[in-house]
Amino acid sequence: MSDLPPLPAGFRTAGLHCGIKDDPQKLDLALFVSDEPCTAVGVFTQNRVCGAPVKVSRERVPAAAARGVVINSGNANACTGQRGIDDAKWMTALVADRIGCDAENVLVCSTGVIGRFLPREKLEAGIPRGIEQLAGTQEAFHNAARGMMTTDTFAKQSLREVAIGGKTVRVSGAAKGAAMIAPNMATMLAVVMTDATLDPIAAKRILRHAVNDSFNCISVEGHTSTSDTVILLASGASGVVPSSQQELLAIETAIDDVCEDLAKQIIRDAEGAGHFITIDVRGLREPDEARKIAKAIAEGPLVKTAIAGADPNWGRIVSAAGYCGVDLREEDMSLSLNGVPIYAAGTPTDFDAAALSQRLRTEKDVHIDLSLTLGDAACRFWTCDLTAEYVRLNSEFTT
C-alpha cells in the first residue's frame, strides 16, 4: 500500500460497505473528518434540479469550523422532496453526534440512482462503524476514495506537496466521476484536503478558480448532473499559515494541480471511452469564447465519433467551432491534430490522412489544437470519444 497517497495532517478518513450496494466487495460509504474545526468551502452543481445533499451542504459553506464530509454511493438523494432533505440532515447529525460537533459542521454528498429514498437502516448501522474505522493512513484514504465510486473502474486520488518555511504543506484529493460529466459539475464528487491554514474567503476564491480550470473543463457528454459537489477542507494542522502572496500562490497551485489531476482521471475513466482528448483553443478575444468553442468541440457527437473511428476529420471540428455562437470566420482558424497541421487559415492542408488515421488508432491520447487570430485568450479542455460501448453502457436497462 506504500504507493498510495497520504492524507494531509489533521485528517482521518474511512471507507466501507454498509449494504447500499449489493456486492459486499463494493464500498458505499466514505467519511472525511478533520480532528479540529477546519475551513470548508464548496462548489456545487448548477443544475436547477439538485439533490437534497447539495441543498443542505450549500447552506453550510463557507464555514470556519467544519468537521468533515459524509458521502454515500449507490443511491443519490435527488428528487426526493422534503424527506430527502430530512435524510441528508439526519446523516450529518449521525456523524456529528459521534465526533462531537453540531450537525451544521458536517457536509454531505450522495451519488447513485436518483429518485429513491436513502436506506436509513443501512446508514444507521454503517456510519457508526465508519467512525470507528477513521484513520490517518494511506489505506484509510484509499478506502474513502473507493467509498465514493459508482461506475468508476478505479479510485481517483491525487497528492501535491509544497515546502513553505521549512515545513511541508500537503494537498490530497479524492474524486469520483464516470458518467454525466459536464462543465458546471456533473455527477462528480471531489473532496480536497490541505493541512495549510486558509481562511474561508481565500479558500472559496481558490476553490472556485481551481474548479473553473479543472472540473469545469471536462465533459463526457454535456449532461450536468444533479449532485455534483467539490469540497475543500483546510485543517491548518501542518502549522503553515501562508504569510506572503508567494506562499499562498504555492498552495493555490498545488490545489489547482490536484483538481486538474482528478478531473483528468475522471475523463480517463469515462464510460466506454477509447481515446483521451485534450483540446487547446487559443487566440480568442475573451477566455469565455475559447471555453465555448472548446466545449462545443468536446461535446460534438460527430467530433467524438470521428475520433473513435480514428478519422482526422477537420470539418467536424471547425464546424463545431462555427456553430457555438462565437463570432469568427473560417479564415481565422488553423487546426492541428496530434501535432499534424490539417487545416490552415480556412482550408484543409494537404496532409496524409491515412497515416494520421493510423496514428490515431494506436495513440490513445489525442490532442486537438485550434488556433485563431483574434486575440490572446485560451482554454484547455478534456474529453473522451463517443463509442458504441458508451451507448451500450448507457442504454442498458433492467428493472
Add this chain to the structure above:
Amino acid sequence: MSDLPPLPAGFRTAGLHCGIKDDPQKLDLALFVSDEPCTAVGVFTQNRVCGAPVKVSRERVPAAAARGVVINSGNANACTGQRGIDDAKWMTALVADRIGCDAENVLVCSTGVIGRFLPREKLEAGIPRGIEQLAGTQEAFHNAARGMMTTDTFAKQSLREVAIGGKTVRVSGAAKGAAMIAPNMATMLAVVMTDATLDPIAAKRILRHAVNDSFNCISVEGHTSTSDTVILLASGASGVVPSSQQELLAIETAIDDVCEDLAKQIIRDAEGAGHFITIDVRGLREPDEARKIAKAIAEGPLVKTAIAGADPNWGRIVSAAGYCGVDLREEDMSLSLNGVPIYAAGTPTDFDAAALSQRLRTEKDVHIDLSLTLGDAACRFWTCDLTAEYVRLNSEFTT
C-alpha cells in the same frame, strides 16, 4: 409512379447522375426551375463556417425574379476559399445560360463531403443534360428529390393543396437530411415550391415562420452543418393571388405543414435511429424557454441512449431540463412518457417501469410530454434516439 406527389404549376425539375458519386444508381444532381420569373426566399445555416453556395445564394434572396435552384450532392463546397465561391457562381451561370436568365436569378446548394473542390468537368456535362430532362411530371420531381440525397435512405417529399376562390394552390417540397441535423439548419436542404403568388416580403416572413417550427425544431445530435438551406419558390402559375388574410393563412398553413412533414421525415431517416421521439414542453413563461428545454432533452446523449434502451428514465429527462439554463424548480415539473405519468411535481410516480419499458421496446414512436406550471408557452420538438449503429455509421473512416 401515380402515388408520387406532383409539382405545383409553373415548375419543372430534374434529377440525374452526373458522376460525382461512384455508384451510377445514385443521383447526384437536382434542378428546380420555374418557367417564369418567380419569388424566391431562403433561410440558411447559422454556422459561422458556411459553404460557398450558402454565401452565394444568401446574397441573391429575397428575389422577385428568380428562376430556380441547382443542387449537387456527393461533394459539398465548404472550406474551399475563393475557388469555392467561383465554382458556386459558375454552376449558376451554367444553368442561367441554358434557361435564359442572369446567373443572379439562380440559387445553388451543394451537400456531401466538405473541403473538396467541386468536379467542374462532371457538372459541366451533367447540368446541360439535366436541363434537357426538365419536366413537370411526378417522376421528375421524385428524381430531383433523389438528386439531393446523401446518406438518406429514402427521398423526402411532401404535398399540400388548398382551394382558394375555386382554384387549387399546391405546395410541394423536397428535402434531404440524415446527419448533422440540429436547429439553425443542419446538413439539410429543402426546396419548397408553390404556385400561389407571394411577394418576396410576405414569402420571407412565411418561410422564416415555417422553418422556425419545423426544421429548427429537429435535432439528431446538435451539430449545425455548414451548408443548410431552405428555399421557397412561388411561381404564381396557379393564378391565385391571396386577397385576404384568410387566403394567405391557408397558404401559410400549407407551407408550414409541408415543412413540418419534411422535417419529421428527416428525423424518421436519421442515421442509426431506432425511435422517433416527439417532445412537448409546455407551461413556460416564454416560447424560447420551452424551446431551450426541448432542445436540451432532444440533444442529451443520456436521454437518447435511455430511449434506445427502452428505459423510462425520468431522471435524465428532468435533469436535462434542469441544466439548460431556464429558471425552474423540480416541483414545477411533471412528465409523462407515451401517456404514462412517471414524474409529478418534483418526484417520480409509482409507475410500472417494466411494463412501460416493454412498451418502449415495441412502440417506435415515443412521446415525451413535460409540463411546467410557469406560464402558457410551449414548444414541440422532434428527435431520435442514440444507438450503437449511429456511432458505427459516424466513426467509419476510409481514406
